[in-house]
Amino acid sequence: xxxxxxxxxxxxxxxxxxxxxxxxxxxxxxxxxxxxxxxxxxxxxxxxxxxxxxxxxxxxxxxxxxxxxxxxxxxxxxxxxxxxxxxxxxxxxxxxxxxxxxxxxxxxxxxxxxxxxxxxxxxxxxxxxxxxxxxxxxxxxxxxxxxxxxxxxxxxxxxxxxxxxxxxxxxxxxxxxxxxxxxxxxxxxxxxxxxxxxxxxxxxxxxxxxxxxxxxxxxxxxx
Amino acid sequence: xxxxxxxxxxxxxxxxxxxxxxxxxxxxxxxxxxxxxxxxxxxxxxxxxxxxxxxxxxxxxxxxxxxxxxxxxxxxxxxxxxxxxxxxxxxxxxxxxxxxxxxxxxxxxxxxxxxxxxxxxxxxxxxxxxxxxxxxxxxxxxxxxxxxxxxxxxxxxxxxxxxxxxxxxxxxxxxxxxxxxxxxxxxxxxxxxxxxxxxxxxxxxxxxxxxxxxxxxxxxxxxxxxxxxxxxxxxxxxxxxxxxxxxxxxxxxxxxxxxxxxxxxxxxxxxxxxxxxxxxxxxxxxxxxxxxxxxxxxxxxxxxxxxxxxxxxxxxxxxxxxxxxxxxxxxxxxxxxxxxxxxxxxxxxxxxxxxxxxxxxxxxxxxxxxxxxxxxxxxxxxxxxxxxxxxxxxx
Numbered sequence: 001x002x003x004x005x006x007x008x009x010x011x012x013x014x015x016x017x018x019x020x021x022x023x024x025x026x027x028x029x030x031x032x033x034x035x036x037x038x039x040x041x042x043x044x045x046x047x048x049x050x051x052x053x054x055x056x057x058x059x060x061x062x063x064x065x066x067x068x069x070x071x072x073x074x075x076x077x078x079x080x081x082x083x084x085x086x087x088x089x090x091x092x093x094x095x096x097x098x099x100x101x102x103x104x105x106x107x108x109x110x111x112x113x114x115x116x117x118x119x120x121x122x123x124x125x126x127x128x129x130x131x132x133x134x135x136x137x138x139x140x141x142x143x144x145x146x147x148x149x150x151x152x153x154x155x156x157x158x159x160x161x162x163x164x165x166x167x168x169x170x171x172x173x174x175x176x177x178x179x180x181x182x183x184x185x186x187x188x189x190x191x192x193x194x195x196x197x198x199x200x201x202x203x204x205x206x207x208x209x210x211x212x213x214x215x216x217x218x219x220x221x222x223x
Numbered sequence: 224x225x226x227x228x229x230x231x232x233x234x235x236x237x238x239x240x241x242x243x244x245x246x247x248x249x250x251x252x253x254x255x256x257x258x259x260x261x262x263x264x265x266x267x268x269x270x271x272x273x274x275x276x277x278x279x280x281x282x283x284x285x286x287x288x289x290x291x292x293x294x295x296x297x298x299x300x301x302x303x304x305x306x307x308x309x310x311x312x313x314x315x316x317x318x319x320x321x322x323x324x325x326x327x328x329x330x331x332x333x334x335x336x337x338x339x340x341x342x343x344x345x346x347x348x349x350x351x352x353x354x355x356x357x358x359x360x361x362x363x364x365x366x367x368x369x370x371x372x373x374x375x376x377x378x379x380x381x382x383x384x385x386x387x388x389x390x391x392x393x394x395x396x397x398x399x400x401x402x403x404x405x406x407x408x409x410x411x412x413x414x415x416x417x418x419x420x421x422x423x424x425x426x427x428x429x430x431x432x433x434x435x436x437x438x439x440x441x442x443x444x445x446x447x448x449x450x451x452x453x454x455x456x457x458x459x460x461x462x463x464x465x466x467x468x469x470x471x472x473x474x475x476x477x478x479x480x481x482x483x484x485x486x487x488x489x490x491x492x493x494x495x496x497x498x499x500x501x502x503x504x505x506x507x508x509x510x511x512x513x514x515x516x517x518x519x520x521x522x523x524x525x526x527x528x529x530x531x532x533x534x535x536x537x538x539x540x541x542x543x544x545x546x547x548x549x550x551x552x553x554x555x556x557x558x559x560x561x562x563x564x565x566x567x568x569x570x571x572x573x574x575x576x577x578x579x580x581x582x583x584x585x586x587x588x589x590x591x592x593x594x595x596x597x598x599x600x601x602x603x604x605x606x607x608x609x610x611x612x613x614x615x616x617x618x
Contacts, residue, residue: 049611052527054527054610054611054614055609055611074532075531075532075533078526078529078530078531078532078610079529079531081526081527081528081529081610082528082529082530083529087527087528089614093520093523093524093527093614094524095521095524095525096521097232097233097236098232106525106528107528107529109225110525110528110529110530110531110534111529154528158529
C-alpha cells in the first residue's frame with residue numbers, strides 16, 4: 001500500500017540544513033492500522049505530508065498503491081489526494097462558512113460526482129459518524145468532537161484507500177478522544193487502511209503496529 | 224454552476240465589504256451609462272427637430288459621366304421612381320450684375336422650378352421660376368434679399384430690370400431673408416440670383432447642358448435614405464457599376480456637424496467614465512488580494528482534499544467576475560432610475576431620456592472584462608499556493 005524507500009527531506013533554516021527525514025524506509029500493507037509516534041520536531045509532520053502527497057521528498061522513492069509519487073505533477077497529485085487519501089487533521093480544518101453537509105460534499109464536487117449520488121454518499125458518511133442529524137449546522141455551531149466527526153466523514157466520503165489522521169485527538173478531551181479513536185477502530189474493522197500520527201503513546205498503542213520516529217530516523221515497534 | 228453558487232456564498236458572507244468593493248464599479252457604470260444616454264438622448268431629440276425643418280435632401284454630384292452625360296430630361300424620368308420625390312439640377316456661375324450705374328459681383332444659380340420646394344425657400348414677394356421660363360429660357364430672375372437691397376437698392380423690386388453679363392433680366396421675385404438656416408449664415412451678404420437652368424447655359428460658356436450637380440428629395444411616405452438608395456442604383460447602372468464616378472450624399476451639413484460633435488462628446492465622456500471603471504476594477508483586485516490572503520487556510524484545505532489549480536483559479540476568478548457583474552447590474556439599475564428622474568424633470572422641455580442599449584451592452588462587456596483581468600492575478604496567486612504552506616498558514 002505504502003512504500004517509502006530512503007526518503008530524505010531537508011529544510012534550510014538560516015545557514016543550517018536540517019534533516020527532517022533521513023533515509024526513512026517504511027512499508028504499510030493494505031487494511032493495516034498503523035500509528036506513527038514521535039515527539040514534536042521529530043519529523044512526523046514531514047512524514048505525514050509526504051505520505052499524504054502534500055509534499056514531495058528531496059530524495060528517495062515513494063510508492064502509493066503502486067504509483068511512483070515523485071513523477072506526478074501538482075494537478076495529478078491533487079487528483080491522487082482526492083481519490084486515494086482521506087485526511088483527518090488536528091485542527092479539523094473544516095471550511096467555516098460551509099455547513100457540515102457541504103464540507104463533506106466538497107471532495108465529491110471536485111470528483112465531479114453527480115448531485116444525487118453526492119447527497120446519498122454524504123448522508124451515508126455522516127451516518128457512519130452519527131452526525132447526520134447535525135448536517136445543516138456550521139462548524140462554529142458544533143463542538144470540537146463533533147467537528148472532528150464531520151472531518152472524518154469528509155475523509156471517508158470518497159471511499160479512499162488510505163485514511164491519514166494527523167493528531168486527530170490532539171485538541172480534544174480524553175472522553176471525546178476515545179470516541180474518535182473508536183470510530184477509527186470501526187473504520188479499520190470495515191477494511192480501511194489507517195495511518196494515525198500522534199505523540200500520545202496511549203493512543204499509538206491502540207494500533208496494530210506502531211512506528212517510532214526520532215530526529216528523522218525510523219524504528220519500528222510491533223505490538 | 225457549482226463555482227457560481229460558491230462565489231455568491233462567499234460574497235454574501237461579507238456583504239458590507241462586497242458592497243464597498245462594488246461601489247467603484249457601480250459608480251463607473253453609472254457614469255458611463257448615464258452620461259452616454261444623456262448625450263444620445265439629447266442628440267436624438269435635436270436631430271429630430273433638425274430633420275423636421277425639411278432640410279433633409281440628397282445631394283448628387285457626378286465627377287465622371289463616362290460619355291453618358293445627364294440631361295434635364297433624365298431628371299424628369301427619374302422622378303417616376305417611387306422613393307424619389309422631386310429632382311432639381313443646379314449649377315452656378317459668378318457674373319457681373321448691373322442695375323443702372325450700380326454694379327456688383329453676383330452669384331447666379333441656374334436651376335429648375337422644383338428647387339424651391341426641395342430647398343424649402345421662402346418668397347417675400349413676386350413668384351418663383353416657372354416651367355415655362357425653363358422651356359423658353361426666359362430672361363427672368365429671382366433675387367435674394369441681399370441682391371435686391373445692394374444691387375437694386377430696395378427689396379420691393381419685382382418688375383425691375385437688371386443686367387447679368389450684359390444680358391437684361393426681369394426680376395420676378397425676391398426671397399425672404401432667412402437668418403435661421405445654416406445655409407443663409409454661410410452665404411450672408413452674398414448677392415444671389417436664381418435663373419432658369421436653360422437661361423444660364425445661354426448666358427455663359429462655362430456651363431453646358433450636362434448636369435453635374437442635382438438635388439433630390441424623398442417622396443411622400445418614403446425616407447431620405449430610401450431615395451438616396453434608389454438614386455444610387457440608377458447611377459450605378461448608368462455608369463457601369465463604377466461607384467467612384469458619382470457621389471450620393473444624403474446627410475445635411477447641420478446634422479453631420481452635430482453628429483460629429485455629439486459623437487466626440489460621447490467618446491470623451493465615455494472615456495472618462497471608462498477610467499473610473501478601471502479604477503473600480505483595481506478596487507476589486509485589491510479586495511481579491513486581501514480575500515486570497517485571508518482564505519489561505521481554506522485554499523490549503525481545498526487543495527488537500529483534492530482541488531486542482533483549475534478549481535481554485537475558477538473559484539476566485541468567478542468571485543471577482545460575479546462581484547463585477549453584480550456591481551454592473553446595480554449600476555445599470557441606478558442609471559435607469561436616474562434617467563427616469565431626469566426625464567420627469569425635462570419632459571416639459573420635450574426631452575426624454577432612456578437607457579442607451581448600446582452603452583448598456585458595452586458596460587456589461589467592459590465589467591466582465593475588468594472582472595476577468597483584475598481577478599486573474601489574485602486567483603492565480605491563490606491557485607499557485609502550495610497545499611502544505613497554505614494549510615499551515617497562520618497556525
